[in-house]
Amino acid sequence: MDLRVKKTHDSLQRALLILLNQKSLENITVAEICRIAEINRGTFYLHYKNVHGVFERYFNDIVKDLKFSYDFPYDVTKDNLSMLTPEMIQIFHHVKKHEAFYRIVFDEKTPMLYYHKLLETVRSFILESHLEEIEHISDQQLEYLASYTANSIMGILIQWHKEDYVLAPETLNKYIYEFYRLNETLKKNI
């Protein structure tokens, strides 16, 4: 790979991180990030459409980290019966690890793009490991079930974000498990 291109990308990524310590993402301009990175503004537009382009590159690295951590089995007692197993705790640990990053992802000003990408990732985890055994369900219905299930976990993340990430990942995991069992109890009261 061309060293010049790599240098451009690295400089811009480094400049973005510097600026994110000073101001919010939506207040960072292309001109500004180029000044810090010592990159010509014209060069910027050769590679990215806007500042979010640089952030998206950063995002892809973070999600790679999530996918990697998910490939490692977290707990031996794999509970395949629930669609929302304690396995999901890895997602909470991941978000906590990159908290500063996810504060931006869930921010009101941030485009939906990153939310969609994260949901897609969680969705693939669920499709790969938890939805195989389901019968009597159409392909299309399975797509909806995956989104339904994955996004319920995203709901936990959003609430976590709203409460400033105060709870421990283990607590969230316990919550999910209890929410799953809750259906059962309610049904028994019929």
Added chain:
Amino acid sequence: MDLRVKKTHDSLQRALLILLNQKSLENITVAEICRIAEINRGTFYLHYKNVHGVFERYFNDIVKDLKFSYDFPYDVTKDNLSMLTPEMIQIFHHVKKHEAFYRIVFDEKTPMLYYHKLLETVRSFILESHLEEIEHISDQQLEYLASYTANSIMGILIQWHKEDYVLAPETLNKYIYEFYRLNETLKKNI
């Protein structure tokens, strides 16, 4: 209320709708919307921060419509035992009714703001009507349960969006009901 202010808001709202038929929201500039609305650009900044400000005003009207429709009981056979009752079909009907609008809300380029607001609305529906009878749950846990439950419905909406809103609201409602029952079946296989 000052007639001049109302005229300004109305002109801008009308101009936004005209422009949305021609191009996507993120490509509409303040200068452009002011030219169409025949409003001085300085006046624009007296009322809004950017183009999204005008869209947000529009959004508030739409959500008002959702809240209104939800106040009307849709079906007499209210199933209080499930947290996700067929009552939710009203949300699907609402989104279908304002499909052109929600195509923008769920778009990748659109800020998370509208998603958060819609989630908050669905969340309030659930808290008001379905989560009262739950016992042995802390206030905080209830907050998470509400986000968890409300966002699972949002997951259906996102999938609907991804599939270009082809299915009927009734079908989605049937799906949700079946997803709820699915837990039951899986557990019996222990």
Added chain:
DNA sequence: GAAGTTATTGTACATCTGTTCAATAAAAAT
């Protein structure tokens, strides 16, 4: 190492942004 290819640079341009301010027009208060 020379020749060819490609990324980066500097400059320029029209347009947009966000803000300020005095002048004016429209509404509200008396």
Added chain:
DNA sequence: ATTTTTATTGAACAGATGTACAATAACTTC
């Protein structure tokens, strides 16, 4: 109806955006 208050306007400003182009520098190929 006159005065007071407030919204809108037009002009001007520094800075940002997105694009274009020729010149130059860096990398690749042979």
